[in-house]
Amino acid sequence: RQGAFYRGSQLVGTLPAPLFLFLAGVSLALVVDRLEEKGVAGAAIASTTARRGLEIFLLGLAFRVQEFLLGWGWAPWTDLLRVDILNTIGLSLVAASVVPLAARGRARQIFLAAGLALAVALVTPPLWTTWKPDFLPWWLASYLNGGHTDYDPKPWLFPLFPWVGFAFAGVAVGLVMTEALRRGRAGAAQWLIGGAGVALGLLGLALDALPVQMFSVYDFWHTSPNFFLVRVGVLLVILSLVYGWCRVKPGRWWSPVEQLGKTSLLVYWVHIEFVYGRFSILPKRTSSIELATLGLLGIIVAMTLLSLLRTRLKSRRLRLARA
Numbered sequence: 001r002q003g004a005f006y007r008g009s010q011l012v013g014t015l016p017a018p019l020f021l022f023l024a025g026v027s028l029a030l031v032v033d034r035l036e037e038k039g040v041a042g043a044a045i046a047s048t049t050a051r052r053g054l055e056i057f058l059l060g061l062a063f064r065v066q067e068f069l070l071g072w073g074w075a076p077w078t079d080l081l082r083v084d085i086l087n088t089i090g091l092s093l094v095a096a097s098v099v100p101l102a103a104r105g106r107a108r109q110i111f112l113a114a115g116l117a118l119a120v121a122l123v124t125p126p127l128w129t130t131w132k133p134d135f136l137p138w139w140l141a142s143y144l145n146g147g148h149t150d151y152d153p154k155p156w157l158f159p160l161f162p163w164v165g166f167a168f169a170g171v172a173v174g175l176v177m178t179e180a181l182r183r184g185r186a187g188a189a190q191w192l193i194g195g196a197g198v199a200l201g202l203l204g205l206a207l208d209a210l211p212v213q214m215f216s217v218y219d220f221w222h223t224s225p226n227f228f229l230v231r232v233g234v235l236l237v238i239l240s241l242v243y244g245w246c247r248v249k250p251g252r253w254w255s256p257v258e259q260l261g262k263t264s265l266l267v268y269w270v271h272i273e274f275v276y277g278r279f280s281i282l283p284k285r286t287s288s289i290e291l292a293t294l295g296l297l298g299i300i301v302a303m304t305l306l307s308l309l310r311t312r313l314k315s316r317r318l319r320l321a322r323a
Helices: 004-012 016-037 042-070 077-081 085-096 098-102 106-128 138-145 160-182 186-208 225-248 256-262 264-275 289-322
Strands: none
Touching (some): 016 085, 016 160, 042 077, 042 085, 042 264, 077 138, 085 098, 098 106, 106 138, 106 160, 160 225, 186 225, 256 289
């Protein structure tokens, strides 16, 4: 745990959560674009996306109940009210529904989403320190800053601040992509997105290097707007690279990543217990790098097979329904 490999793996491990929320925002943008093409009003679009967000939020609550029951005997009842990633994805989609509701026209929607992302990043540091919402019940305050049970923010939880900011960023980028696609300039847009990602990352690092920071309590890794910029930059570069790979890969190769993406909720739900829970396939905190790598490969293969089974069963049901 003291080696460079472990520290590097932990840094890479900070990417999945912002990636989930960013892609949730991109998916919302795609829904907004599709419904606008059909002439659906902004209020109706917002209602549709907010309902989907509430569904995911309720699934997140159900997941907490499952985890509490599986941990019966040692899990405290307060775990039922933990702010987990599914809860935050759901509420983030509800919050992001304000974009099609409040703004008309693609440019205004993009600027609103980007502005909200920046606002979230700027409000996060005081919410975690000098503006703690300790006047609220702890379980409600926890959704704002992760102050689970004692109002002291927990960096391993997923409160709306800063995490909802990644969803807003995803909405902005998704709307840029749909507009570029409509104008036949998707390739150029992806180059710009990748370049913007590099610029944001460098800007975040440059701001972090300044001798004076905006906030009196500065925590780069957990609440800093500078780290938020770096992570959004990394997400934009990843998006651009993935687009480039999809353009140049030979033929229509089967992709395990695309397959897992089709059943991401199921895969997330199932894998958690085998990685972190009672049925963990590896001993906790005592595994070597080699054993942990084997465990990672094993869980990837198992979840890919589960995903394939799910899609095939779904396809079979659709064929039977049409027969």
